[in-house]
Amino acid sequence: MSQNGRSVLVFGGARGIGAATARAFVGEGARVAIADVLEEEGRALAEELGADRALFVHCDVGLPEQIDAAFNTAIERFGTVNVVFNNVGIARYGTVDELSLEDWDLTLRVNLTAQFVSCKRAVREMKQSGGGVIINTASILGHASQKTTSAYAASKAAVMGLTRTVAIDHAADGIRCVSISPGTIDTPLVQIAARTFKDRKPEDLEREWAAHHPLNRLGKPEEVAAAVVFLASPGAGFITGSDMLIDGGIRSELYA
Ligand SMILES: NC(=O)c1ccc[n+]([C@@H]2O[C@H](COP(=O)([O-])OP(=O)(O)OC[C@H]3O[C@@H](n4cnc5c(N)ncnc54)[C@H](O)[C@@H]3O)[C@@H](O)[C@H]2O)c1
Numbered sequence: 001m002s003q004n005g006r007s008v009l010v011f012g013g014a015r016g017i018g019a020a021t022a023r024a025f026v027g028e029g030a031r032v033a034i035a036d037v038l039e040e041e042g043r044a045l046a047e048e049l050g051a052d053r054a055l056f057v058h059c060d061v062g063l064p065e066q067i068d069a070a071f072n073t074a075i076e077r078f079g080t081v082n083v084v085f086n087n088v089g090i091a092r093y094g095t096v097d098e099l100s101l102e103d104w105d106l107t108l109r110v111n112l113t114a115q116f117v118s119c120k121r122a123v124r125e126m127k128q129s130g131g132g133v134i135i136n137t138a139s140i141l142g143h144a145s146q147k148t149t150s151a152y153a154a155s156k157a158a159v160m161g162l163t164r165t166v167a168i169d170h171a172a173d174g175i176r177c178v179s180i181s182p183g184t185i186d187t188p189l190v191q192i193a194a195r196t197f198k199d200r201k202p203e204d205l206e207r208e209w210a211a212h213h214p215l216n217r218l219g220k221p222e223e224v225a226a227a228v229v230f231l232a233s234p235g236a237g238f239i240t241g242s243d244m245l246i247d248g249g250i251r252s253e254l255y256a
Contacts, residue, residue: 001029002233007078009033009070011061011118012088014042016187017137020221021085024229026053030083033074035059035067061088061114062106071121080129083232084122086115087137089156091189093148104151111155112162119166123175131174133232136163138179140247156181160243167241176240178231183247184209185219212256213248 008025012018013034019041022032026049034056036042046056055077059070074081090110092103115136126132141149142156159179166177184190190209194202210217227246230236245251 002235003083003229004029006030006082006232007033007074007080008083008085008232009035009074009081009122010085010087011035011059011067011070011114012137013085014038014045014056016189017182017185017221017224018085018087019045020225021087021228022049022054024222024225025083025232026050028229031078033057033070033077033081035061035070035074036088061118062110064114064117067114067117068121071118071125075125081122081125081132082129083133083135084118085135085137085228085232086118087135088114089137089139089152089189091149091152091193094150095148096150099148099151107151108155108158111152112158115159115162119162119177123166123170123173126175127170127173132176134163134166134175134177135228135231136177136179138163138181138243140181140183140245140250142181142243143245143251163243164241171240176237178236178239178241179243180224180227180231181243181245181247181251182224183213183219183245183250185221185224187221190218213250214253215248217248219246219248 008030010022013022014036025032032054034042037060042056046054057070057073059066136159138159139156141153145153163179194205
């Protein structure tokens with residue numbers, strides 16, 4: 001069990017990639033604090049994982065004080081935080097002439113500023129406890145873009161810049177900081193997006209999105225979770241500052 005006795009704080013852990021990662025960490029012997037706005041799903045997951053292994057804390061990462069409160073709850077319960085997974089992400093669509101400043105600001109606050117606030121607190125805690133690992137969720141859209149995703153794509157590219165800088169600033173403190181860039185993963189986020197195109201069947205769209213990936217399928221949340229658990233493990237001890245593509249090969253192909 002590669003994570004035995006470690007304590008992990010997962011922001012955005014109630015469903016999708018975050019939930020799969022919370023399950024995977026507990027499967028590897030860790031204790032997990034799940035911080036999310038989705039009260040019902042978050043509590044149900046914590047219950048499924050067991051009261052001795054998991055807790056849920058309500059947290060809107062758009063509010064810095066709630067990020068701090070999530071750290072306080074995890075530390076009160078587990079004594080320390082060894083791994084932080086900054087995984088919350090939202091998308092607002094529109095070309096720059098259509099997208100409102102409010103939607104731009106919200107996307108950057110939730111996807112990027114929240115990771116800055118969390119990194120700030122994580123670094124302070126990890127300096128005291130002798131080190132730790134921070135994993136930030138970026139995206140394939142931080143590497144290449146899609147139409148109407150300016151705010152999301154900008155936030156995800158910036159996550160990689162933040163990650164690199166935290167990594168080099170705090171390497172000497174025993175802290176590693178890495179990011180992950182998933183391709184299209186079969187989560188509620190993607191399932192909901194597939195249902196928003198009124199003139200298209202969701203299953204046709206998902207098949208189309210799958211075909212963009214050389215592996216010709218969507219990724220599974222469990223596949224992302226396995227990579228995150230590895231990045232947090234001592235086996236990944238020489239990996240810091242970098243971004244891991246978990247993308248079914250989509251970034252490698254110029255023309256399909
Ligand atoms: N699914 C994909 O194809 C894909 C691809 C690339 C990157 N990502 C990134 O992976 C991460 C997880 O995505 P997912 O597909 O599992 O999404 P999801 O929507 O299924 O899960 C995201 C979780 O974040 C929570 N959340 C949203 N806003 C929040 C807030 N303000 N405060 C606290 N929690 C909040 C949601 O309640 C949910 O539990 C995101 O950062 C997303 O941008 C996803």
